[in-house]
Amino acid sequence: MSRILGMIHTVFSIVEPINRLVLEIMPGVDRINIVDDYIVKLIEARGGITPEISRIVASHILAVEGEGADAILVTCSSISPCVDYARPLVSVPVLKIDDPMTDMAVQMGDRIGVLATAPTTVKPTSELLLKKAGQMGKKITIEVELKEDALEALTVGDKESHDRILLDSITSLSGKVDVIVLAQASMAHLESKVDENTRQKVLTSPRSGVEQAKKILGL
Structure with a gap:
């Protein structure tokens, strides 16, 4: 069975190039993509990362883990602080792209x-x-x-x-x-x-x- 990489994005424009890169570097790997294109607007509205925003990002990470991801890559720097909050909640590695x-x-x-x-x-x-x-x-x-x-x-x-x-x-x-x-x-x-x-x-x-x-x- 092939390995599965989950990815959390905040803009649609990055999905295709990142997936293309993943297939170049890891041919045959299965991918799960979640795009939340509102979360950055929420960060702007709240004036930064809040516990509420960290919970939202964590829910995406938990969802990807639930679908069977062996590792999860968060591709947006704006939400990278939320990774530290989410890591203890899951049993697979959660990575910051940067x-x-x-x-x-x-x-x-x-x-x-x-x-x-x-x-x-x-x-x-x-x-x-x-x-x-x-x-x-x-x-x-x-x-x-x-x-x-x-x-x-x-x-x-x-x-x-x-x-x-x-x-x-x-x-x-x-x-x-x-x-x-x-x-x-x-x-x-x-x-x-x-x-x-x-x-x-x-x-x-x-x-x-x-x-x-x-x-x-x-x-």
Whole structure:
């Protein structure tokens, strides 16, 4: 019987590319996908993660476990703090897609740039980086660039403007920091669009996050 990977998403646009990546890295693995595209709006309305929101995310994780998932990958950085709440409630590994990326960022340098388009992503990503730095005994500084205009462009279907805004930000950040974290999985395609010198500084979460799941599943 094939292994089963459950995934919790908050945007529909990430489902197809993440599943394609999973099949590339783990051919034959079965997948369960849950998409809750309202939860980020709820985080914005509540001003951050609340116990109520953690319970909602935990209910999705419990549902995926109930369907037989051998491991669960949460693909949205905005809800990654909820993973810590949910882990004791289930008997299978629950993974944050940005865990390996943030590990690598802290290992690569002391000045870390965080590029985001959703305000709800900034705090969880920054806190995760600081936590990793503490575990490694390092002191880091974080330079955040929040580009909500890029998100607005993407919302109306203007992917070209979305990409242009973020690529300009990557160029700007690259001169100030040692490494740049693209805080949302939906931004991963930008890595291939930056020049080779800058690309060495840019980290994205999907591939390393899925590789982490492969290791956990023993594949």
